[in-house]
Amino acid sequence: MYLTDPDPSILAKKMELVDKLLSFLPRDAVIDDPRETLAYECDALSAYRCPPMVAVLPRTTEEVANIVKICWDLDVPVVPRGSGTSLAGGALPTGDSLVLGVARMNETLEVDYPNRLMRVQTGRTNLSVTGEVESDGFFYAPDPSSQLACAISGNIAMNSGGAHCLKYGVTSNNLLAVKMVTMQGEIIDLGGSQFDSSGYDLIGLICGSEGQLGIVTEATLRILHKPEGALPVLIGYNDSQVAGQCVSDIIKAGILPVAIEFMDRPCIRATDAFSQAGYPDCEALLIIEVEGSEVEIEEQLAKIIEIANKHNPVELRRAKNTDEANRIWLGRKSAFGAMGQINDYMCLDGTIPVSKLPFVLKRISEMSKEFGLDVGNVFHAGDGNMHPLILYNANKPGDLETCEAFGAEILKLCVEVGGCLTGEHGVGIEKRDLMHIQYSADDLEAQMAIKDVFDPKWLLNPTKVFPLDASAKRRAGATQETAA
Amino acid sequence: MNTVSLVPSSESEISEVLIKETEPLHIAGGQSRLEATEEKIISTSALNGIVEYEPGALTMVAKAGTPLSIIKNTLQKENQQLAFEPPELKHLLSLPGNSTIGGVFATNASGSRRVQVGAARDHLLGVRFVDGLGRIVKNGGRVMKNVTGYDLVKLMAGSWGTLGVITEVSFKVLPIAETQSTLKINFCDANILNKAINTPYDVSGTFYDVGSRVSYIRVEGFDKSVKYRIKQLLGEFSDFEVDILEMEESKKFWQNVSNLDFLKNIKGDLWRVSVRPTDGVKIIQMLNPKVGFLDWCGGLVWLRVDEGFDVREKMQKVAGHAMCLLGKFEQFHPISTAEKTLSNSIRKKFDPKMLLNRELLN
Numbered sequence: 012m013y014l015t016d017p018d019p020s021i022l023a024k025k026m027e028l029v030d031k032l033l034s035f036l037p038r039d040a041v042i043d044d045p046r047e048t049l050a051y052e053c054d055a056l057s058a059y060r061c062p063p064m065v066a067v068l069p070r071t072t073e074e075v076a077n078i079v080k081i082c083w084d085l086d087v088p089v090v091p092r093g094s095g096t097s098l099a100g101g102a103l104p105t106g107d108s109l110v111l112g113v114a115r116m117n118e119t120l121e122v123d124y125p126n127r128l129m130r131v132q133t134g135r136t137n138l139s140v141t142g143e144v145e146s147d148g149f150f151y152a153p154d155p156s157s158q159l160a161c162a163i164s165g166n167i168a169m170n171s172g173g174a175h176c177l178k179y180g181v182t183s184n185n186l187l188a189v190k191m192v193t194m195q196g197e198i199i200d201l202g203g204s205q206f207d208s209s210g211y212d213l214i215g216l217i218c219g220s221e222g223q224l225g226i227v228t229e230a231t232l233r234i235l236h237k238p239e240g241a242l243p244v245l246i247g248y249n250d251s252q253v254a255g256q257c258v259s260d261i262i263k264a265g266i267l268p269v270a271i272e273f274m275d276r277p278c279i280r281a282t283d284a285f286s287q288a289g290y291p292d293c294e295a296l297l298i299i300e301v302e303g304s305e306v307e308i309e310e311q312l313a314k315i316i317e318i319a320n321k322h323n324p325v326e327l328r329r330a331k332n333t334d335e336a337n338r339i340w341l342g343r344k345s346a347f348g349a350m351g352q353i354n355d356y357m358c359l360d361g362t363i364p365v366s367k368l369p370f371v372l373k374r375i376s377e378m379s380k381e382f383g384l385d386v387g388n389v390f391h392a393g394d395g396n397m398h399p400l401i402l403y404n405a406n407k408p409g410d411l412e413t414c415e416a417f418g419a420e421i422l423k424l425c426v427e428v429g430g431c432l433t434g435e436h437g438v439g440i441e442k443r444d445l446m447h448i449q450y451s452a453d454d455l456e457a458q459m460a461i462k463d464v465f466d467p468k469w470l471l472n473p474t475k476v477f478p479l480d481a482s483a484k485r486r487a488g489a490t491q492e493t494a495a
Numbered sequence: 496m497n498t499v500s501l502v503p504s505s506e507s508e509i510s511e512v513l514i515k516e517t518e519p520l521h522i523a524g525g526q527s528r529l530e531a532t533e534e535k536i537i538s539t540s541a542l543n544g545i546v547e548y549e550p551g552a553l554t555m556v557a558k559a560g561t562p563l564s565i566i567k568n569t570l571q572k573e574n575q576q577l578a579f580e581p582p583e584l585k586h587l588l589s590l591p592g593n594s595t596i597g598g599v600f601a602t603n604a605s606g607s608r609r610v611q612v613g614a615a616r617d618h619l620l621g622v623r624f625v626d627g628l629g630r631i632v633k634n635g636g637r638v639m640k641n642v643t644g645y646d647l648v649k650l651m652a653g654s655w656g657t658l659g660v661i662t663e664v665s666f667k668v669l670p671i672a673e674t675q676s677t678l679k680i681n682f683c684d685a686n687i688l689n690k691a692i693n694t695p696y697d698v699s700g701t702f703y704d705v706g707s708r709v710s711y712i713r714v715e716g717f718d719k720s721v722k723y724r725i726k727q728l729l730g731e732f733s734d735f736e737v738d739i740l741e742m743e744e745s746k747k748f749w750q751n752v753s754n755l756d757f758l759k760n761i762k763g764d765l766w767r768v769s770v771r772p773t774d775g776v777k778i779i780q781m782l783n784p785k786v787g788f789l790d791w792c793g794g795l796v797w798l799r800v801d802e803g804f805d806v807r808e809k810m811q812k813v814a815g816h817a818m819c820l821l822g823k824f825e826q827f828h829p830i831s832t833a834e835k836t837l838s839n840s841i842r843k844k845f846d847p848k849m850l851l852n853r854e855l856l857n
């Protein structure tokens with residue numbers, strides 16, 4: 012992947028920038044020593060690294076606004092950062108950029124149970140949001156596997172999902188309002204505590220915009236009352252097509268589980284070896300979770316098991332209590348870690364129509380042979396969001412490139428069968444040059460026009476999302492018309 | 496009145512029209528809502544038909560002019576539905592047209608189940624549209640999860656045809672529950688709605704009649720589950736006199752809510768106010784309307800007030816927005832200067848000639 016070179020004329024302004032920042036920020040909030048900026052050189056797409064010129068860690072929205080104004084005046088690109096767990100290189104700096112991290116902005120500003128909402132600064136980690144309201148019986152539904160580390164700011168920017176989004180939706184469906192700083196340094200409020208707002212759905216537009224439209228500093232989130240309980244059932248099949256059919260039959264029967272997870276054999280083997288979860292050695296494994304009281308769980312699981320049995324499973328294990336539930340989830344939850352033990356891996360995130368699952372899995376295994384790299388598949392089967400994990404050796408010359416080429420082929424396949432490049436991780440730098448596959452020039456133009464409105468100088472995270480050739484003119488400053 | 500009517504039957508025809516056009520156009524779906532003031536209308540009626548329906552994947556793709564009734568019937572055959580329960584005001588306003596699926600998403604029309612499953616915008620997965628310059632644009636797709644590029648799908652939902660003519664929509668559908676029951680709680684306060692939703696019992700509808708002080712709480716699902724939850728909720732509200740509306744009665748009640756029957760045969764202006772749920776009661780107290788109903792846990796207030804009564808002026812201090820559906824006032828609530836600046840710029844990008852629905856959201 013090509014990383015853009017730093018602009019020497021911007022690098023030349025480093026001293027001036029740092030001086031201006033220090034005029035209102037404490038010393039420890041401005042990181043300009045090259046040994047320390049290294050801490051911000053990458054996110055979870057760690058094959059690509061580049062330390063920024065400066066990193067700053069503000070505590071308030073006003074500080075953010077002042078920082079951004081300075082960058083606007085000096086034409087310094089700004090890369091917003093939450094916890095740096097992006098798998099798409101969304102938070103990867105360029106050498107001439109300022110990384111604006113919101114990690115110190117982690118306060119709870121309001122909890123309102125009757126209205127089922129909570130307002131936080133966006134540096135809060137996802138899990139800590141639920142942690143704050145859990146003892147009162149509430150939770151924040153979107154639960155990315157990275158929830159211990161990832162921040163609400165990153166969740167909003169990537170419109171992150173989680174294992175339970177089949178029932179509860181993704182970030183966008185659980186976000187009511189934001190406070191945001193535009194690249195001109197203006198502080199604006201979008202959305203509200205009510206269910207809908209007048210005018211365009213600007214909140215919907217901000218969510219998933221990958222840090223390119225504004226810096227989100229506060230968020231009003233929907234919180235929900237917890238269900239009484241939840242239990243999973245584990246079902247193994249010797250044919251992925253049959254497993255896919257089983258999922259489809261469950262859904263057609265009117266049952267809506269909160270999660271339907273799917274693993275293929277390579278992944279089952281790796282996770283089982285790693286976690287001793289006791290998974291059966293089979294072609295396809297489903298973990299299906301339902302929620303409610305005992306009676307309700309019983310009722311739903313009985314229906315699911317009846318359907319599953321029609322397809323002759325090789326194993327069917329029903330959790331009867333939390334311990335057994337945890338054991339069933341153990342392997343799935345450590346899937347990325349398990350694959351990481353075997354080798355370096357690249358995690359893809361394309362979505363496909365559920366009916367295309369058997370075909371796509373077959374093609375992936377054929378391609379795996381062609382490219383000579385192993386791949387395991389974990390999959391949110393209810394919504395078609397695949398996570399092929401391609402194993403490669405970062406120390407072997409050429410392996411990363413082969414892996415990326417393989418990955419690109421898989422994503423092309425996802426688009427060909429009617430799906431998309433990314434279901435929850437975002438485009439970042441990783442998939443920006445593949446955007447042409449899914450979108451026409453006019454489609455991309457319509458999206459870039461939105462960025463022109465919010466960020467006329469293209470200073471906010473400018474090298475992400477759009478193919479470099481498509482955004483080149485704009486990044487070079489051709490669009491100088493302001494939003495006013 | 497509308498004099499000229501264009502009825503294009505494809506995206507490319509619409510594109511040709513918009514490239515050349517210099518006069519304002521009003522986009523007509525089923526025209527179940529008639530706010531058109533322009534001379535010319537562009538109708539979506541020839542963009543008709545379900546393109547794809549995969550019940551096992553809970554997704555459907557349809558052309559924008561497809562009548563809502565056709566969509567509903569097709570889904571019903573597979574025991575599925577549009578879970579966001581699009582309301583149809585045409586019954587109330589005695590309008591002749593039939594709603595179209597494009598019109599539903601263009602107005603983000605969402606009903607009582609919003610408190611459980613979200614709005615129309617939360618179910619819209621993909622759009623195709625032709626913008627004011629005649630450019631054919633697609634965004635999103637037909638899969639349930641998609642974060643590829645900016646979410647113009649959300650932008651188009653509820654944009655009232657001011658950014659482009661939507662030609663095709665793909666959306667999420669959900670199973671129709673096996674059964675449902677509704678608790679009718681008599682002589683209670685509106686805060687019952689918030690109490691009911693803040694339980695683990697997965698309430699799917701909350702409605703309050705201010706005049707008679709009656710709350711309606713709906714639960715849906717499999718038989719045993721519904722019975723169980725009704726029992727639990729009865730326990731929560733044991734201080735009240737409660738009736739239970741079973742399946743058919745319950746269905747009928749919520750169908751009436753969806754058609755806004757309760758606002759029928761009452762004179763006066765019609766308003767729809769959206770506020771923080773616990774503020775719904777405040778609005779009622781402040782305005783003392785002829786008739787008032789609360790949906791969405793109190794967050795949606797339906798009002799009929801004396802002709803010319805300015806709801807917006809009276810609710811000033813309560814955050815939210817009021818839409819005037821019948822009356823002399825501007826339909827849409829004003830937005831903040833910052834939002835206005837951004838919105839105008841976005842509109843200029845998509846429709847620089849200001850051809851489409853010029854009179855709306857202005």
Ligand SMILES: Cc1cc2nc3c(=O)[nH]c(=O)nc-3n(C[C@H](O)[C@H](O)[C@H](O)COP(=O)(O)OP(=O)(O)OC[C@H]3O[C@@H](n4cnc5c(N)ncnc54)[C@H](O)[C@@H]3O)c2cc1C
Pocket residue numbers: 054055090091092093094095096097098100101102113133154155156157160161162163164165166167168169170171172173174221222223225226227228347435436437472
């Ligand atoms: C092991 C592992 C498992 C994962 N599982 C999931 C999963 O199940 N589901 C899922 O969706 N994702 C998953 N992810 C991906 C990642 O965790 C999410 O994308 C997450 O939302 C990123 O949050 P972050 O705070 O780490 O953001 P960062 O990585 O810091 O940044 C991500 C993007 O957000 C932007 N951004 C950050 N802060 C702001 C701000 N204040 N204003 C504007 N833009 C901002 C950045 O510029 C960047 O584009 C996983 C990642 C890992 C490593």
Ligand SMILES: Cc1cc2nc3c(=O)[nH]c(=O)nc-3n(C[C@H](O)[C@H](O)[C@H](O)COP(=O)(O)OP(=O)(O)OC[C@H]3O[C@@H](n4cnc5c(N)ncnc54)[C@H](O)[C@@H]3O)c2cc1C
Pocket residue numbers: 521522523524525526527528529539559560581582583584585586588590592593594595596597598599601602603604605655656657659660661662767818820852855
């Ligand atoms: C706040 C609110 C107010 C409502 N007010 C009414 C009302 O007064 N009367 C009523 O019958 N229903 C109303 N509804 C319900 C909802 O508008 C209808 O269900 C929907 O409009 C029916 O579609 P239609 O085809 O009849 O649309 P139409 O009445 O033809 O159009 C409705 C609006 O959407 C635009 N539009 C329609 N199709 C497209 C398209 N393909 N692309 C772009 N724009 C399009 C139109 O220009 C118009 O502005 C309302 C809903 C909400 C949420």
